[in-house]
Amino acid sequence: MARWQPETTHRLIVAAVDLFTEQGYDATTVAQIAERAGVTKSTFFRHFSDKREILVAxxxxxxxxxxxxxxxxxxxxxxxxxxxxxxxxxxxxxxxxxxxxxxxxxxxxxxxxxxxxxxxxxxxxxxxxxxxxxxxxxxxxxxxxxxxxxxxxxxxxxxxxxxxxxxxxxxxxxxxxxxxxxxxxxxxxxxx
The missing domain is CATH 1.10.357.10 (Tetracycline Repressor, domain 2)
Known part of the structure; x- marks a missing residue:
């Protein structure tokens, strides 16, 4: 998985919102968001402290x-x-x-x-x-x-x-x- 692609924050936000819509916020994990965005879990945490922070991006x-x-x-x-x-x-x-x-x-x-x-x-x-x-x-x-x-x-x-x-x-x-x-x-x- 490439970690340093352009628009990573944007892709993480879109992935999270898609997953929240598909399966609900509580059922969505950071690992799923990272995978959907095509990044590693550690890359997610470079952009957001937790999945709630997606909302205030x-x-x-x-x-x-x-x-x-x-x-x-x-x-x-x-x-x-x-x-x-x-x-x-x-x-x-x-x-x-x-x-x-x-x-x-x-x-x-x-x-x-x-x-x-x-x-x-x-x-x-x-x-x-x-x-x-x-x-x-x-x-x-x-x-x-x-x-x-x-x-x-x-x-x-x-x-x-x-x-x-x-x-x-x-x-x-x-x-x-x-x-x-x-x-x-x-x-x-x-x-x-």
């Missing part, structure tokens, strides 16, 4: 892109406009593979309490990154937290809509995430 990149977008928003941007800039920046990391894996990953998470827990931690991490970026812009703490939570919700809703959309739908992730954020803005107005 790319989280650091997403957090960085979200915070860069927020930081680079115009000085007069509202907190939600800054979050929108973060979502637009993060969309650059969301390609066809992310779209294709979305429904299968969603099903795997829904079927595993352990993956649901890891997904919740991922959500907390993204919200914390956006909150810190907003606070660094001078946004007051409660407002920063609320805007960040709305940003995470818009990200998740946008991702679900994008990944489950008809393949003829050529709108990118940014379109769906920003539309979800606008829906949330409208919904908050009705809260009173």
């Amino acid at each position: 790319g989280q650091e990149t997403l957090s960085r892109l979200l915070t860069e977008g927020i930081a680079e928003a115009p000085a007069d941007a509202t907190p939600l406009d800054a979050v929108a800039a973060g979502l637009e920046r993060a969309s650059s990391a969301m390609g066809p593979t992310n779209r294709a894996l979305g429904p299968r990953l969603k099903a795997a998470v829904a079927a595993s309490a352990e993956l649901q827990e890891r997904d919740a931690l991922k959500t907390v991490g993204l919200a914390a990154a956006m909150t810190a970026a907003l606070i660094a812009r001078g946004v007051p703490d409660p407002t920063a937290h609320l805007a960040a939570e709305m940003g995470v919700l818009a990200f998740k809703r946008g991702y679900a809509q994008w990944s489950e959309a008809d393949r003829d739908d050529t709108k990118d992730f940014a379109h769906h995430a920003l539309a979800a954020l606008q829906d949330l803005r409208t919904a908050t107005a009705s809260l009173g």
